[in-house]
Amino acid sequence: MGLTGIILSVKFRLKKINNNFISSKTIKFNNLASLIKSINRNNSYEYNVAWIDFSNFKNINSILFLGSHSSQKKYQSDFKKKNKQIDLTFFKKIIFINNLTIKIFNKIYYFLTKEEEKKIDIFNYFYPLDKIKNWNYFYGNDGFVQYQFVITEKKIEKNLNKIIKIFKEFEIYPSLAVFKKLGNQNKNYISFPKKGFTLSLDFKNSKNLRKMIRKLDLIVLQNQGRIYLAKDILMNELFFKKTYPLCRKFYNILSSSKVNFQYASDQAKRLKILCKKF
Numbered sequence: 001m002g003l004t005g006i007i008l009s010v011k012f013r014l015k016k017i018n019n020n021f022i023s024s025k026t027i028k029f030n031n032l033a034s035l036i037k038s039i040n041r042n043n044s045y046e047y048n049v050a051w052i053d054f055s056n057f058k059n060i061n062s063i064l065f066l067g068s069h070s071s072q073k074k075y076q077s078d079f080k081k082k083n084k085q086i087d088l089t090f091f092k093k094i095i096f097i098n099n100l101t102i103k104i105f106n107k108i109y110y111f112l113t114k115e116e117e118k119k120i121d122i123f124n125y126f127y128p129l130d131k132i133k134n135w136n137y138f139y140g141n142d143g144f145v146q147y148q149f150v151i152t153e154k155k156i157e158k159n160l161n162k163i164i165k166i167f168k169e170f171e172i173y174p175s176l177a178v179f180k181k182l183g184n185q186n187k188n189y190i191s192f193p194k195k196g197f198t199l200s201l202d203f204k205n206s207k208n209l210r211k212m213i214r215k216l217d218l219i220v221l222q223n224q225g226r227i228y229l230a231k232d233i234l235m236n237e238l239f240f241k242k243t244y245p246l247c248r249k250f251y252n253i254l255s256s257s258k259v260n261f262q263y264a265s266d267q268a269k270r271l272k273i274l275c276k277k278f
Contacts (some may be wrong), residue, residue: 001190001229002265003254005043022072022125025117028063028110035062038199039181042066047125050179052199053106054167055099060177061110070119081112085133096138097204102173103160139204144175147213148200150182151225156197162219163199176202189250190273192228201230210234211225232267234261240271247273 025045029035035050042048047067052060129135136144152161167173178200185194203209213234221226226243227235241247251274268274 001267001273003250003268005263015069017069018073019070020122021072022067022122023070023117024065024067024120024125026063026065026113026115028061028113028115030059030061032060032062032160035064035179036157038064039179043181048181051109052177052179053110054164054177055103055106055165055173057168060164061106063110063113065125067120067125081094086130087133096140097144097175099171099173102175106173111209137230139175142205144207145203145213146200146231147197147203147216147234148228148231149216149220149225150194150196150198150228151194151223152196153181154223155264159219159223160199163216164217166212166215169215172203172206172209172212173192174201174203176200189246189253190229190244192226192230194226196223196225198228200228219258229267232271235271237270238274240273 009022029038029164032052033054035052039048039050042064045066050062050064052062054060123130171193180200182193182196182198185191217227217235217239219225221239221242227239232240254274264274
Protein backbone atom coordinates (compact mmCIF):
# COMPACT_ATOMS: atom_id res chain seq x y z
CA MET A 1 0.00 0.00 0.00
CA GLY A 2 2.92 2.33 -0.66
CA LEU A 3 4.26 2.04 2.89
CA THR A 4 7.54 0.28 2.22
CA GLY A 5 9.31 3.08 0.37
CA ILE A 6 9.74 4.36 -3.16
CA ILE A 7 9.87 1.64 -5.82
CA LEU A 8 12.95 2.19 -7.99
CA SER A 9 12.55 -0.78 -10.34
CA VAL A 10 10.04 -3.53 -11.03
CA LYS A 11 10.20 -6.91 -12.73
CA PHE A 12 7.11 -8.89 -13.63
CA ARG A 13 6.32 -11.88 -15.78
CA LEU A 14 3.81 -11.59 -18.60
CA LYS A 15 1.37 -14.33 -19.52
CA LYS A 16 2.15 -15.69 -22.96
CA ILE A 17 -0.87 -15.66 -25.29
CA ASN A 18 -1.29 -16.51 -28.98
CA ASN A 19 -3.57 -13.63 -29.98
CA ASN A 20 -5.70 -10.87 -28.51
CA PHE A 21 -8.95 -12.81 -28.30
CA ILE A 22 -10.79 -14.46 -25.42
CA SER A 23 -12.84 -17.61 -25.98
CA SER A 24 -15.84 -16.61 -23.89
CA LYS A 25 -19.02 -18.22 -22.64
CA THR A 26 -21.99 -16.33 -21.20
CA ILE A 27 -24.60 -17.97 -18.95
CA LYS A 28 -27.70 -16.35 -17.42
CA PHE A 29 -29.38 -17.21 -14.11
CA ASN A 30 -32.45 -16.09 -12.16
CA ASN A 31 -31.37 -17.28 -8.70
CA LEU A 32 -28.22 -17.15 -6.59
CA ALA A 33 -27.98 -20.89 -5.90
CA SER A 34 -27.59 -21.74 -9.60
CA LEU A 35 -25.04 -18.98 -10.10
CA ILE A 36 -22.85 -20.15 -7.20
CA LYS A 37 -22.98 -23.77 -8.38
CA SER A 38 -21.97 -22.73 -11.88
CA ILE A 39 -19.03 -20.63 -10.64
CA ASN A 40 -17.74 -23.62 -8.68
CA ARG A 41 -18.34 -26.00 -11.57
CA ASN A 42 -16.56 -23.84 -14.17
CA ASN A 43 -13.28 -23.31 -12.33
CA SER A 44 -11.26 -24.62 -15.29
CA TYR A 45 -11.72 -21.29 -17.10
CA GLU A 46 -8.97 -18.69 -16.69
CA TYR A 47 -11.54 -15.97 -15.99
CA ASN A 48 -14.78 -16.48 -14.10
CA VAL A 49 -16.79 -13.41 -13.05
CA ALA A 50 -20.47 -12.63 -12.56
CA TRP A 51 -22.70 -9.56 -12.80
CA ILE A 52 -25.65 -9.54 -10.36
CA ASP A 53 -28.84 -7.47 -10.40
CA PHE A 54 -29.69 -6.57 -6.78
CA SER A 55 -32.51 -4.19 -7.71
CA ASN A 56 -35.14 -6.92 -8.14
CA PHE A 57 -35.69 -8.78 -4.88
CA LYS A 58 -38.09 -11.42 -6.24
CA ASN A 59 -35.77 -12.87 -8.88
CA ILE A 60 -32.06 -12.19 -8.48
CA ASN A 61 -30.91 -12.18 -12.09
CA SER A 62 -27.24 -12.64 -12.84
CA ILE A 63 -24.88 -13.25 -15.75
CA LEU A 64 -21.74 -15.34 -15.55
CA PHE A 65 -18.89 -14.43 -17.91
CA LEU A 66 -16.40 -17.23 -18.45
CA GLY A 67 -13.29 -16.89 -20.56
CA SER A 68 -9.90 -18.28 -21.49
CA HIS A 69 -7.29 -16.95 -23.89
CA SER A 70 -7.82 -18.22 -27.41
CA SER A 71 -5.44 -21.02 -28.35
CA GLN A 72 -5.55 -20.13 -32.05
CA LYS A 73 -2.00 -19.43 -33.24
CA LYS A 74 -2.78 -16.78 -35.83
CA TYR A 75 -2.46 -13.18 -34.65
CA GLN A 76 -5.66 -11.46 -35.76
CA SER A 77 -5.64 -7.73 -35.07
CA ASP A 78 -3.67 -4.79 -33.75
CA PHE A 79 -3.26 -4.54 -29.95
CA LYS A 80 -2.78 -0.79 -30.24
CA LYS A 81 -6.13 -0.23 -31.90
CA LYS A 82 -8.31 2.12 -29.84
CA ASN A 83 -12.04 1.48 -29.64
CA LYS A 84 -14.38 4.41 -30.13
CA GLN A 85 -15.88 5.83 -26.94
CA ILE A 86 -19.33 7.23 -26.33
CA ASP A 87 -18.89 10.71 -24.82
CA LEU A 88 -21.20 11.42 -21.86
CA THR A 89 -19.71 14.77 -20.82
CA PHE A 90 -23.13 16.42 -21.05
CA PHE A 91 -24.27 14.30 -18.06
CA LYS A 92 -21.81 16.06 -15.77
CA LYS A 93 -24.44 18.28 -14.14
CA ILE A 94 -27.32 15.82 -14.39
CA ILE A 95 -28.04 13.28 -11.64
CA PHE A 96 -28.87 10.21 -13.68
CA ILE A 97 -28.32 7.29 -11.31
CA ASN A 98 -31.26 6.50 -9.03
CA ASN A 99 -33.22 3.40 -8.00
CA LEU A 100 -35.56 3.65 -10.98
CA THR A 101 -32.85 4.02 -13.61
CA ILE A 102 -30.83 1.22 -11.99
CA LYS A 103 -33.84 -1.12 -12.25
CA ILE A 104 -34.49 -0.13 -15.87
CA PHE A 105 -30.86 -0.49 -16.93
CA ASN A 106 -30.45 -3.87 -15.21
CA LYS A 107 -33.59 -5.29 -16.83
CA ILE A 108 -32.47 -4.10 -20.27
CA TYR A 109 -28.91 -5.36 -19.77
CA TYR A 110 -30.10 -8.80 -18.64
CA PHE A 111 -32.61 -9.04 -21.49
CA LEU A 112 -30.17 -7.96 -24.21
CA THR A 113 -27.27 -10.14 -23.06
CA LYS A 114 -27.27 -13.41 -24.99
CA GLU A 115 -26.27 -16.80 -23.70
CA GLU A 116 -23.54 -17.73 -26.15
CA GLU A 117 -20.02 -18.90 -26.78
CA LYS A 118 -17.84 -16.67 -28.95
CA LYS A 119 -14.45 -15.05 -29.37
CA ILE A 120 -14.23 -11.51 -28.06
CA ASP A 121 -11.49 -8.88 -28.28
CA ILE A 122 -9.33 -8.83 -25.15
CA PHE A 123 -9.99 -5.12 -24.50
CA ASN A 124 -13.77 -5.48 -24.77
CA TYR A 125 -13.68 -8.50 -22.44
CA PHE A 126 -11.60 -6.93 -19.66
CA TYR A 127 -12.62 -3.26 -19.94
CA PRO A 128 -16.30 -3.02 -20.94
CA LEU A 129 -16.77 0.36 -19.23
CA ASP A 130 -14.06 1.88 -21.39
CA LYS A 131 -16.58 2.00 -24.22
CA ILE A 132 -18.18 4.92 -22.38
CA LYS A 133 -16.14 8.08 -21.89
CA ASN A 134 -16.70 9.77 -18.51
CA TRP A 135 -19.15 7.07 -17.33
CA ASN A 136 -18.69 8.40 -13.78
CA TYR A 137 -20.73 11.49 -14.75
CA PHE A 138 -23.84 9.33 -14.41
CA TYR A 139 -23.44 9.67 -10.62
CA GLY A 140 -23.71 13.47 -10.54
CA ASN A 141 -21.54 15.88 -8.57
CA ASP A 142 -21.62 13.80 -5.36
CA GLY A 143 -19.86 10.92 -7.10
CA PHE A 144 -20.00 7.30 -6.03
CA VAL A 145 -18.52 4.90 -3.49
CA GLN A 146 -17.04 1.49 -4.26
CA TYR A 147 -17.31 -1.13 -1.54
CA GLN A 148 -15.57 -4.48 -2.03
CA PHE A 149 -15.25 -7.28 0.48
CA VAL A 150 -14.36 -10.96 0.63
CA ILE A 151 -16.07 -13.47 2.94
CA THR A 152 -15.76 -17.22 3.43
CA GLU A 153 -17.54 -19.60 1.06
CA LYS A 154 -19.49 -21.15 3.93
CA LYS A 155 -23.19 -20.13 3.81
CA ILE A 156 -22.45 -17.72 0.94
CA GLU A 157 -26.01 -17.83 -0.44
CA LYS A 158 -27.49 -17.17 3.01
CA ASN A 159 -25.15 -14.21 3.52
CA LEU A 160 -25.96 -12.76 0.11
CA ASN A 161 -29.64 -12.90 1.05
CA LYS A 162 -28.84 -11.02 4.28
CA ILE A 163 -27.12 -8.36 2.19
CA ILE A 164 -30.17 -8.12 -0.07
CA LYS A 165 -32.37 -7.50 2.99
CA ILE A 166 -30.09 -4.62 3.99
CA PHE A 167 -30.40 -3.09 0.50
CA LYS A 168 -34.17 -3.40 0.84
CA GLU A 169 -34.20 -1.89 4.35
CA PHE A 170 -32.32 1.24 3.23
CA GLU A 171 -33.80 1.32 -0.28
CA ILE A 172 -30.31 1.66 -1.71
CA TYR A 173 -29.39 -0.49 -4.70
CA PRO A 174 -25.89 -0.92 -6.12
CA SER A 175 -25.58 0.42 -9.64
CA LEU A 176 -23.01 -2.28 -10.36
CA ALA A 177 -22.32 -5.59 -8.57
CA VAL A 178 -19.44 -7.88 -9.56
CA PHE A 179 -19.08 -11.32 -7.95
CA LYS A 180 -15.98 -13.57 -8.06
CA LYS A 181 -14.41 -16.49 -6.26
CA LEU A 182 -10.92 -16.13 -4.80
CA GLY A 183 -8.29 -18.77 -4.05
CA ASN A 184 -6.03 -19.19 -1.06
CA GLN A 185 -4.50 -16.08 0.50
CA ASN A 186 -0.78 -15.38 0.24
CA LYS A 187 1.67 -14.68 3.05
CA ASN A 188 1.70 -10.90 2.71
CA TYR A 189 0.69 -9.02 5.86
CA ILE A 190 -1.98 -6.66 4.53
CA SER A 191 -3.01 -8.40 1.31
CA PHE A 192 -6.74 -8.47 0.54
CA PRO A 193 -7.46 -11.79 -1.26
CA LYS A 194 -8.31 -14.86 0.77
CA LYS A 195 -10.27 -18.05 0.06
CA GLY A 196 -13.94 -17.23 -0.42
CA PHE A 197 -16.19 -15.02 -2.53
CA THR A 198 -15.65 -11.33 -3.21
CA LEU A 199 -18.42 -8.88 -4.04
CA SER A 200 -17.65 -5.44 -5.45
CA LEU A 201 -20.47 -2.87 -5.23
CA ASP A 202 -20.83 0.63 -6.68
CA PHE A 203 -23.23 3.01 -4.93
CA LYS A 204 -24.27 6.54 -5.73
CA ASN A 205 -23.08 8.69 -2.83
CA SER A 206 -26.17 9.37 -0.72
CA LYS A 207 -27.34 10.41 2.74
CA ASN A 208 -27.84 6.99 4.34
CA LEU A 209 -25.10 5.12 2.51
CA ARG A 210 -22.67 5.18 5.45
CA LYS A 211 -25.29 3.75 7.83
CA MET A 212 -25.96 0.95 5.40
CA ILE A 213 -22.26 0.21 4.93
CA ARG A 214 -21.89 -0.18 8.70
CA LYS A 215 -24.45 -3.02 8.56
CA LEU A 216 -22.63 -4.64 5.66
CA ASP A 217 -19.43 -4.40 7.71
CA LEU A 218 -21.01 -6.57 10.41
CA ILE A 219 -21.69 -9.36 7.90
CA VAL A 220 -18.09 -9.15 6.71
CA LEU A 221 -16.82 -9.36 10.30
CA GLN A 222 -19.08 -12.28 11.18
CA ASN A 223 -17.83 -14.28 8.18
CA GLN A 224 -14.05 -13.92 8.56
CA GLY A 225 -13.93 -11.34 5.79
CA ARG A 226 -12.15 -8.10 5.01
CA ILE A 227 -12.47 -5.02 2.81
CA TYR A 228 -10.20 -4.27 -0.12
CA LEU A 229 -7.73 -1.59 0.99
CA ALA A 230 -7.98 0.20 -2.36
CA LYS A 231 -11.70 0.76 -1.65
CA ASP A 232 -11.54 1.52 2.04
CA ILE A 233 -12.78 5.10 2.31
CA LEU A 234 -15.54 4.14 4.80
CA MET A 235 -13.40 1.75 6.87
CA ASN A 236 -12.33 2.66 10.39
CA GLU A 237 -9.29 1.69 12.47
CA LEU A 238 -11.02 -0.97 14.58
CA PHE A 239 -12.49 -2.75 11.56
CA PHE A 240 -9.12 -2.74 9.80
CA LYS A 241 -7.27 -4.30 12.74
CA LYS A 242 -9.93 -6.98 13.26
CA THR A 243 -9.90 -8.04 9.62
CA TYR A 244 -6.16 -7.71 8.92
CA PRO A 245 -4.71 -9.55 11.95
CA LEU A 246 -1.17 -9.62 10.51
CA CYS A 247 -0.92 -5.82 10.50
CA ARG A 248 0.96 -5.98 13.84
CA LYS A 249 3.75 -7.98 12.18
CA PHE A 250 3.75 -5.46 9.35
CA TYR A 251 4.17 -2.63 11.84
CA ASN A 252 6.98 -4.47 13.67
CA ILE A 253 8.94 -4.89 10.44
CA LEU A 254 8.51 -1.29 9.36
CA SER A 255 9.44 0.06 12.79
CA SER A 256 12.58 -2.07 13.16
CA SER A 257 15.99 -0.38 13.05
CA LYS A 258 16.99 -2.47 10.01
CA VAL A 259 14.23 -1.04 7.83
CA ASN A 260 14.64 2.60 8.89
CA PHE A 261 10.98 3.31 8.08
CA GLN A 262 10.15 6.87 7.05
CA TYR A 263 7.07 6.69 4.83
CA ALA A 264 3.40 7.19 5.66
CA SER A 265 0.13 7.90 3.86
CA ASP A 266 -3.24 9.46 4.68
CA GLN A 267 -4.69 5.95 4.71
CA ALA A 268 -2.04 4.67 7.12
CA LYS A 269 -2.71 7.58 9.47
CA ARG A 270 -6.49 7.19 9.32
CA LEU A 271 -6.44 3.42 9.93
CA LYS A 272 -3.42 3.68 12.25
CA ILE A 273 -1.60 1.01 10.29
CA LEU A 274 1.65 2.40 11.67
CA CYS A 275 0.69 2.27 15.32
CA LYS A 276 2.04 -0.11 17.95
CA LYS A 277 -1.20 -0.04 19.94
CA PHE A 278 -3.30 -2.98 18.78
